[in-house]
Amino acid sequence: MSIQKLISEARKIVIKFGSNTLAGTDGKINTSLLKEFADQTAKFTGQGKQIIIVSSGAQVAGLSTLDKWARKKDMHYRQALCAVGQVELMDAWRKAFKPHGLHIAQILLTQEDFGDPARTLNMRNTLFTLVDEGIIPIINENDTVSVEEIKIGDNDNLAAQSAILWSADLLVLFSDIDGIYNKNPKEFPDAKLTEEVSDIDSIRKEISIGETSSFGTGGISTKLEAAKKALSYGIPAILAHGGKPCCLEALAEGRQKGTVFKTAY
Numbered sequence: 001m002s003i004q005k006l007i008s009e010a011r012k013i014v015i016k017f018g019s020n021t022l023a024g025t026d027g028k029i030n031t032s033l034l035k036e037f038a039d040q041t042a043k044f045t046g047q048g049k050q051i052i053i054v055s056s057g058a059q060v061a062g063l064s065t066l067d068k069w070a071r072k073k074d075m076h077y078r079q080a081l082c083a084v085g086q087v088e089l090m091d092a093w094r095k096a097f098k099p100h101g102l103h104i105a106q107i108l109l110t111q112e113d114f115g116d117p118a119r120t121l122n123m124r125n126t127l128f129t130l131v132d133e134g135i136i137p138i139i140n141e142n143d144t145v146s147v148e149e150i151k152i153g154d155n156d157n158l159a160a161q162s163a164i165l166w167s168a169d170l171l172v173l174f175s176d177i178d179g180i181y182n183k184n185p186k187e188f189p190d191a192k193l194t195e196e197v198s199d200i201d202s203i204r205k206e207i208s209i210g211e212t213s214s215f216g217t218g219g220i221s222t223k224l225e226a227a228k229k230a231l232s233y234g235i236p237a238i239l240a241h242g243g244k245p246c247c248l249e250a251l252a253e254g255r256q257k258g259t260v261f262k263t264a265y
Contacts, residue, residue: 010170016159061085082143108142156226174242179259
């Protein structure tokens with residue numbers, strides 16, 4: 001099934017933005033991108049679609065606010081930066097959606113939340129209530145309390161788990177890459193884009209997985225993990241470049257390529 005058809009037929013869509021996508025060239029939150037995406041979201045919700053956003057960027061926003069901490073590597077400072085940055089990040093999203101009369105809601109989660117049946121039920125009920133009332137939930141990992149034992153570690157897998165929790169029809173992972181290539185396109189000009197994947201284990205063996213980005217915690221490996229997780233619940237996934245003009249609309253109209261992960265028939 002093509003990207004166009006997947007988006008056209010999906011009613012409930014989880015969309016994840018990575019830190020590298022949300023960060024501008026100056027290292028600060030790209031408010032123009034947020035505004036552009038809010039415009040697209042308003043159009044899609046006006047067509048009856050429901051959208052949940054999984055947004056990275058708290059640490060980037062924190063560094064934008066307190067760059068005197070930029071060189072500090074201590075975990076307590078990293079978590080404090082996220083605490084400061086989460087406020088800035090949500091305020092940026094709020095301002096982006098305000099012209100459309102759309103309200104946002106913040107949900108911060110850890111792996112422990114997904115492992116507790118009572119919390120999982122509460123999370124699910126909250127998501128359904130927010131979306132049914134026309135509010136855009138924005139999910140992020142609760143970095144200020146996350147330690148190794150309860151940490152999800154990347155928002156690709158958080159997005160997949162959120163899609164499963166909400167029984168989504170489609171998971172879209174927006175990154176700073178067009179999709180899955182056989183090797184790193186930033187290093188090899190002859191890298192080829194794989195537009196459709198039905199066997200994630202096989203593609204993992206075939207491609208050369210590089211390092212994670214400077215801002216983000218996830219690389220291609222986490223995206224493959226997330227797609228596999230979503231597919232195990234029958235939820236197809238798309239990996240595409242989130243920094244291109246009107247990325248969601250472009251995918252929906254066939255003007256932008258990406259990689260589709262779907263089950264084999």
